Amino acid sequence: MAKAAFQFHEIPDWRQTTFHADSHPYDRLPLMRILTYILKRLVYLIPVLIGVTLLVFVISHAIPGDPARMMAGQKASREAVENLRRSLGLDRPLPEQYVHFLTGLFRGDLGTSIRNQRPVLDDLKDFFPATLELTLMSMVLCIAVGLPLGIISAVRRNRPVDHISRVFSVFGVSMPVFWLGLMLLLLFYRNLGWLPGSGRLAVATDPPLHVTGLYLIDTLLEGSWDKFGDAFLHMILPAFCLSYVYLAIITRIVRSSMISVMGQDYITTARANGLAESVIILKHSLKNSLIPTVTITGLSIGELLGGAILTETIFNWPGMGKYVVDSVNFLDFPAIMGFTLVVSFVYVMINLLVDVLYAFLDPQIRY
Amino acid sequence: MKRIRKEREWQIRELMFTIKLLSKNPSAVAGFVIIATMVFIAVGAPYIAPYDPIKISLRERLSPPSPVHIFGTDEMGRDILSRVMHGARISLRIGVLVIAIAGSLGAAIGAVAGYLGKQADNIIMRIMDVILSFPPLVLAMALAAALGPNLNNAILAVAFVMIPKFARMVRGEALAVKEKQFIAAARASGAGSLWIIFHHIIPNCFSSVIILATLLLGETILIAASLSFIGLGAQPPTPEWGAMISVGRKFLMDQWWYPTFPGLFILMTVIGFNILGDALRDIFDPRIRR
Numbered sequence: 001m002a003k004a005a006f007q008f009h010e011i012p013d014w015r016q017t018t019f020h021a022d023s024h025p026y027d028r029l030p031l032m033r034i035l036t037y038i039l040k041r042l043v044y045l046i047p048v049l050i051g052v053t054l055l056v057f058v059i060s061h062a063i064p065g066d067p068a069r070m071m072a073g074q075k076a077s078r079e080a081v082e083n084l085r086r087s088l089g090l091d092r093p094l095p096e097q098y099v100h101f102l103t104g105l106f107r108g109d110l111g112t113s114i115r116n117q118r119p120v121l122d123d124l125k126d127f128f129p130a131t132l133e134l135t136l137m138s139m140v141l142c143i144a145v146g147l148p149l150g151i152i153s154a155v156r157r158n159r160p161v162d163h164i165s166r167v168f169s170v171f172g173v174s175m176p177v178f179w180l181g182l183m184l185l186l187l188f189y190r191n192l193g194w195l196p197g198s199g200r201l202a203v204a205t206d207p208p209l210h211v212t213g214l215y216l217i218d219t220l221l222e223g224s225w226d227k228f229g230d231a232f233l234h235m236i237l238p239a240f241c242l243s244y245v246y247l248a249i250i251t252r253i254v255r256s257s258m259i260s261v262m263g264q265d266y267i268t269t270a271r272a273n274g275l276a277e278s279v280i281i282l283k284h285s286l287k288n289s290l291i292p293t294v295t296i297t298g299l300s301i302g303e304l305l306g307g308a309i310l311t312e313t314i315f316n317w318p319g320m321g322k323y324v325v326d327s328v329n330f331l332d333f334p335a336i337m338g339f340t341l342v343v344s345f346v347y348v349m350i351n352l353l354v355d356v357l358y359a360f361l362d363p364q365i366r367y
Numbered sequence: 368m369k370r371i372r373k374e375r376e377w378q379i380r381e382l383m384f385t386i387k388l389l390s391k392n393p394s395a396v397a398g399f400v401i402i403a404t405m406v407f408i409a410v411g412a413p414y415i416a417p418y419d420p421i422k423i424s425l426r427e428r429l430s431p432p433s434p435v436h437i438f439g440t441d442e443m444g445r446d447i448l449s450r451v452m453h454g455a456r457i458s459l460r461i462g463v464l465v466i467a468i469a470g471s472l473g474a475a476i477g478a479v480a481g482y483l484g485k486q487a488d489n490i491i492m493r494i495m496d497v498i499l500s501f502p503p504l505v506l507a508m509a510l511a512a513a514l515g516p517n518l519n520n521a522i523l524a525v526a527f528v529m530i531p532k533f534a535r536m537v538r539g540e541a542l543a544v545k546e547k548q549f550i551a552a553a554r555a556s557g558a559g560s561l562w563i564i565f566h567h568i569i570p571n572c573f574s575s576v577i578i579l580a581t582l583l584l585g586e587t588i589l590i591a592a593s594l595s596f597i598g599l600g601a602q603p604p605t606p607e608w609g610a611m612i613s614v615g616r617k618f619l620m621d622q623w624w625y626p627t628f629p630g631l632f633i634l635m636t637v638i639g640f641n642i643l644g645d646a647l648r649d650i651f652d653p654r655i656r657r
Contacts, residue, residue, distance in 0.1 A: 051497030059513045174637035176589055178596050179612055179630030182619055186627075190620055306502030310593055314616075325597050328512055340509040344501045351500070 038356055045352060052344050053105060057098050060337045061090075110341065111334030115327065120338035124320055129213025130200060131312070131319035135304045136214075137235055138243035142300060146247045147293070150254025155281060157259060165251060172248020177307055181241045181314030188237060196234050198316035205230060238315040242307050246300035253296045257289035291358065298354030302347035388650045395650070398643030405636050409455040418446035420453040420606045429622050439624040441615065447624065450606035451632050457607045458636065461522055461591045462584045468526040470580050473533025478568045480534065481541025482560065492538065495531035503528045507590055511599040518607070521600035525590050529583060536579055540572040578651055582644035585637040592633050608633050 076084075085091050089100055104111075110120040153165040189197035200215055201207060208218035208227060216235070219228040261267070262285050270280050305321075312321035320339060327335035389395045408415070418436075424444035432439045438447035480491040498506070507524045514520035544550065545568065553563050594600040595609030603610055608629040615626035 047493060048496055048500055051493065052500055055497055055501075056509070059509055170638060170642060171634070174585060174589075174634055174641050176592055176596075176609075176612075176630055176633045176637070178593065178609075179626065179633065182612070182616060182626050182630070186619060186623055190623075303502050306504040309504060309508065309597065313597065324508070328508065328597055328599060331512065333512070336509055336512050340501065340505055343505050347502055348500045 034356075034360065041352055041355055045348065048348060049345070052348065053102060053341070054098070056337055056341050056344075057101050059340075060333060061094065061097060061101075105341075110338035113327070113335045114332045115330045115335065120334050123323060123335065124338060124342055127318060127320045127323045130317060131305070131308050131321060133214040133216065134235065134238055134242060134308060134312070134317060134319060135301065137216075137239040138246070138304055139297075139301060141239055141243040142247045142250050143297065146250030147254055149247075150251045150293075151258060151281065151286065153251065153255040154258035154262065154285075162255075165255070169248035169251045172244050173252075175244060175248075177241060177245060178310040178314055180244060181238070181311055184237050184241055185314070195237050196230075197237070200231060200234050200318065201227065202230050202234075238311050238317050241314070242304060242311040245307065246296075246304060249300065250293065250296055253292050254289065257292045258285055261285045261289045294357055295354060298350055298357070302343075302350050305343050305346060385650060389646065392646050392650065394642045395646030398639050398641070398646060401635060401639030402643060405455050405459060405639065408452050409459045412449075412452040412456050416446075416449035416452045418449040420445060420450045421604060429618065429625070431622070432624050438628045439622070441611075441625055442618065447611075447628055450611060451608070451628055453606040454608045454611065454629060454632065455636070457518075457601065457605065458588050458592065458633070461518070461525075462588045462640075464522050465526045465529060465587045465591065466580045466584055468522075469529035469583075470533050470576055472526075473530040474537045474569055474572065474576055475564075476530065477534035477537030477539075478541045478564045478572065481538040482545050482564050482568050484542075488538070491534070495534050498528065498531045501528075503586075504590055504593055507594060508597065508599060511594055516599045516602065518595075518601045518605070521591060521594045524599075525587055525594070528590070529587060532583060533576065533579060536575060537569075537572045540575055541568045544568055544571045574651060578644065578647045581640055581647055585640035585644070588633065588640070589637055 089097060092100070108121055110124070112118065113120050113123055116123070149165050149168075153162045156162050185197050188195045196202065205227060208215060208222045208224070211218050211221055215231040216228065219225075219231055267280060267284055270284050275284075308317075308319060308321035309325060310321070311317065312319045313325045316322070320342075324336060324339040326332075327339070389399075412420075422445060424440075427436070427440050427444040428442055430436060430440045430444075436446050436448065438451060440446055441450070476491060476495070480488045501509075507521075507528045510524035510527060511521045514524060541564075550563060550567055553567060558566075591600055592607075592609030592612075595607050596613045598613065601607030601610045603614055611629040612626045615622075615629065618625045
């Protein structure tokens with residue numbers, strides 16, 4: 001999906017906007033327009049969410065393989081499997097099972113993990129903060145490095161800096177994340193010994209008091225700088241590994257949209273008026289190329305959650321991604337499906353947020 | 368007849384022009400060379416690989432790269448170079464199969480949605496939206512886990528995830544194509560919807576499908592390798608790159624060569640498809656065509 005967004009024609013262009021007398025963009029109050037837009041988007045969300053739950057339901061219930069047999073284990077007797085099937089309601093007709101599944105979801109019931117017999121939701125809650133912290137850190141890295149790199153690349157187009165940054169981003173979008181993680185470990189942990197290789201804290205350290213679950217914040221609240229430093233060092237490699245792909249994507253999109261904006265007439269006018277180059281770049285060009293950047297950044301947050309599966313496994317990071325890979329090894333279906341559902345909900349919500357953000361950023365977008 | 372011949376001639380000239388543009392584009396050439404090398408390795412693996420990829424020789428286990436074993440050996444003493452070469456066979460086959468399945472189904476779905484329009488379009492595209500509301504790797508993982516961990520199921524899972532990408536694009540193209548006059552002419556001479564979709568709409572979207580396929584091949588290979596890495600694709604004795612890295616990971620600290628070389632091959636292959644795809648897209652995009 002991220003790939004398609006590189007295409008130039010997706011960048012909103014005022015020339016393609018047609019203005020009709022009956023729906024002029026200025027005929028209603030801007031705030032009202034945005035509110036109706038948000039409302040429309042929320043209504044539109046309902047079928048998508050129903051579809052998402054339906055798909056997960058189909059994957060987990062209607063696919064070959066027998067869920068009851070899976071849950072009981074390969075060695076269980078036929079009778080035990082039948083009993084389990086009845087107690088789980090798996091002998092009921094599928095539509096009825098789906099309704100049961102949905103009502104369960106509303107009560108926050110994602111099923112029970114086969115591996116440890118705990119509710120999946122509780123497990124995911126425990127592992128969520130670690131993933132959130134890693135994802136947020138990667139996001140910060142993506143924006144802090146990707147944005148300036150894209151700008152420099154566009155301004156110094158076809159110069160050495162641009163070539164280097166383009167090579168950097170081609171490698172990024174082509175990189176197998178799990179392999180990059182291993183190579184980072186090899187270099188910075190084994191050969192140079194600069195950075196720790198696994199977990200969130202050194203082995204002997206007690207985790208900080210649970211307040212937010214984000215170690216960088218919790219250690220600060222506790223006031224122990226040593227632990228903060230330790231947590232920070234542990235985060236560098238996984239965060240870089242996770243962010244590299246999206247860093248590359250953000251760099252590319254910022255570069256291409258900056259270049260297309262900088263070819264516009266009003267930039268030439270600004271130059272002719274003698275404005276400082278820095279003002280032209282930061283105020284006139286960057287602002288106008290932010291829209292595609294926001295899309296990609298939004299999409300990236302969702303995909304970072306997917307990428308976390310691989311990164312967390314490599315760096316032994318105790319988050320949802322590592323949890324789901326461990327579940328895959330146990331064929332722990334409720335856990336896998338619970339994770340899939342939670343991640344896609346987050347993904348859908350972030351997309352909604354991006355669309356709403358659009359409405360604020362670009363008054364030309366029509367609803 | 369004459370008109371048809373003229374049309375053919377024009378098509379051939381167009382093709383020659385495209386090839387000329389491609390050969391002038393350094394990144395297209397680089398991408399093409401990488402892909403050609405990989406295809407050569409994949410096809411020739413049984414003949415050019417120095418050893419049998421699954422032959423165990425415990426005496427030579429975990430030996431470092433040397434003139435005898437250029438990429439070293441693994442924990443069973445199997446030659447990593449030979450395994451990596453056979454891995455090219457598997458990975459490229461996965462990529463091509465996935466894209467063939469997803470491309471044909473996606474194109475058909477997209478063309479039907481775009482041509483029929485109205486309710487059919489609405490329903491089909493909402494279903495596609497649902498598939499797109501999962502991060503690709505996550506959905507592929509859930510599907511592959513439910514179907515059971517083996518290579519064929521992984522291929523189906525990845526193909527399923529890729530379908531909406533093709534469907535969306537072909538639908539967009541179909542919307543434009545169906546307004547053309549020759550469609551109206553076909554309809555006037557009594558052609559049915561299905562006939563028009565398969566004889567006019569899909570052939571007219573073909574070049575964009577090819578470009579998208581090239582772009583997505585890299586991503587496909589990455590997702591498939593990731594699935595194998597977490598244990599849901601090819602299973603260990605198979606010399607698949609992701610599966611090799613998954614096993615080789617345990618030996619990273621002392622036998623660096625084991626996971627390193629398969630990953631390097633994944634990276635090269637995906638780079639090849641990505642830069643070739645980007646170049647193709649730039650060349651075919653009429654707005655920036657030079």
